[in-house]
Amino acid sequence: MDKKALFDLIDRNEKTLKEMATAIWQFAEGPFKETASSKLQKEYLAGQGFRIREVPGVETAFIAEYGEGKPVLGILGEYDALPGMSQKVSAARESLDDQSYGHGCGHNLLGTSGVGAVAALKEIMAAEGLPGTIRYYGCPAEEILAGKVVMAKEKVFDDADACISWHPASMNVVWGCSFLAMNSMKFRFKGIPAHAAAAPQAGRSALDAVELMNVGANYLREHVSEKARIHYVITNGGMAPNIVPEDAEVWYYVRAPKRAEVREISERLFKIAEGAALMTETTMKHELVAGCYDVVSNDTLGKLMHANMVEAGPPKYTEEDFEFGKKLSALSTREDKKKVMSTYFAPDHVLDKILCDEIIEVNDKGAVLAGSVDSGDVSYIAPFAQVTAATWPVGTAAHTWVATAASGSGIGLNAMIFAAKTMAGTVYDLLKDHALVAAAQDEFKKSLNGFKYISPYEE
Ligand SMILES: [Zn+2]
Missing domain, CATH: 3.30.70.360 (Alpha-Beta Plaits)
Incomplete structure (x- = not known):
């Protein structure tokens, strides 16, 4: 079977995945309170034949696993929302009456994309008799930078050979940078x-x-x-x-x-x-x-993710997505958008777009973005790389009501499918070619130079 068959499986599952992301967008649950969101993903993956493991002391975290033996490959997902970010899928500020939380960081898409990736991978692995273990890590409470750190303390990433993830944003690019x-x-x-x-x-x-x-x-x-x-x-x-x-x-x-x-x-x-x-x-x-921790980005995995972004092709936005994107885009000036995009080293031509409908390459190696992410801890335990996908119009800042609106719209949902293909394709390549896993691990060992991860809770 080839990569196309894998991507087709994700396309065929599009309706279910979009419904799941929309439901989680509506639940809009805060950190460590993602009961309905995690349950929805957990039950879906259990129904698909995944083994489910709970994480001691973290009720809304779980691990869904399929397959046997090495390599053990993880996809990290998130599903928590932000306070004060409640918003309808509208280009005017309209919060939903009954809730204050909203998905202003698009984590409704982040987790669901990983669910879609592992569900498709499982089918391919079964059909091809591919050895190896795949995992979806359901990670709560990213917005308070706690979920993955608490999970890491429980040593759930220790036997992973590589982990990947993505984040909603307004560009399709590999994140080669670090965070504070x-x-x-x-x-x-x-x-x-x-x-x-x-x-x-x-x-x-x-x-x-x-x-x-x-x-x-x-x-x-x-x-x-x-x-x-x-x-x-x-x-x-x-x-x-x-x-x-x-x-x-x-x-x-x-x-x-x-x-x-x-x-x-x-x-x-x-x-x-x-x-x-x-x-x-x-x-x-x-x-x-x-x-x-800060983030150690693994170039071997980053390059592989880029290749898979190209293979998957950019997000398939509809006319309606562009129309809605235009309305959201009109809310901020080119200067405002430039400020947001320059943080991510975006080339100038991207600013002329409403939606980023191409795969971008930037040189952000060595840069440190002025925010923090809890996947940094994972990057000190296993080789790790992540990409962003254009779930929001170009220049949209994270943690805004505009991001909430876009994350609940076709823009976000279609970009989520693209992210699922990128991650599934990357894991598929690693399952087929163990030399890639070995190369990622060699690089990881060199980057860490003997340093051993100690949990911030145990320093
Ligand atoms: Zn986020």
Whole structure:
């Protein structure tokens, strides 16, 4: 059988996959709350003959597996939505009345595409008697950068020989870049409450500690590398001005190009928090909410994914998709779009398009995008590569209501089918040619240079 037969299987399953992605778009469930979304995918794959494994302690994570022996090849999927991103499939801002979450990052497409890829691969493997194991990793809570990190702690990626994924965006391209490693941490201070006017001398303010910590952190900024980022919000600043706050909390993100630097800055931040507690005679506790690595992109897999994008051909948008795309595109200026696209190293001619109906090549090797992704942890455990597919009109920023609208429309759904073909084709090549798997692993070993992954929760 050839690649075309594999792509045909995905085309034949198009209706089911589009219905699944639409249902998940409607569920719009937040991080670790993706009960209906994960259930829908899990039950579908169980019905297709996949073995389902749960992940201890992570209710909305699962692994669907088919086949036996080596190589073990994984496709990573996601299905969580974002708060405040509820939106109809409309070119005007119209949120759905009954929900605030929405798929402004297109994860309804992200996961479903992987489901479509493994379902088609299973049929081909059975027909051709191909040895090897394929896995769909149902990964929750990407938006809080926790799902894959928690799964990695459970060692579910340890025996994978290679993993691939994709992300919704407005261009069809391999992501050869890295992202910032990150720690998300909460600092809680406890003081002594008192009447703020009648007995201030009896009180010790937890809010004072938070404010002094923030002053310290703002001085720290001068002494970290240029690419590092420190941002915070005060999540609890006390109850009322006339009570000395007993409890206060500040939530920090620390980001940097490499995990080691995140760890170093975090340790300095702990000292600042301890200092603030000492100054105010309060006590401090800190919690690591989530942490993730930067991304090591595997070129061997990246090149293979590019070849499969070309073989699959660009997304098949309809007239209606272009019409809707035009309306969404008209909402932002060329300058705004350029800002978004330059982040992704898009060539200028892409800006002249409503929808990216071609496969693009860019040189983003060595670049570090100023966001974070939890697939970075997987990239330190197994060879990993990912692509983006044009699920949104050119220049659409992620985490916007426009992205939610496009992710629920034909634009997103048709690009999802293209992504499914790209990933299925890549895994098919790896199943047929084990030398490719070996080459990806050689490169992986060289990139890591002896480094062994330690979970951010166990550092
Ligand atoms: Zn996302």
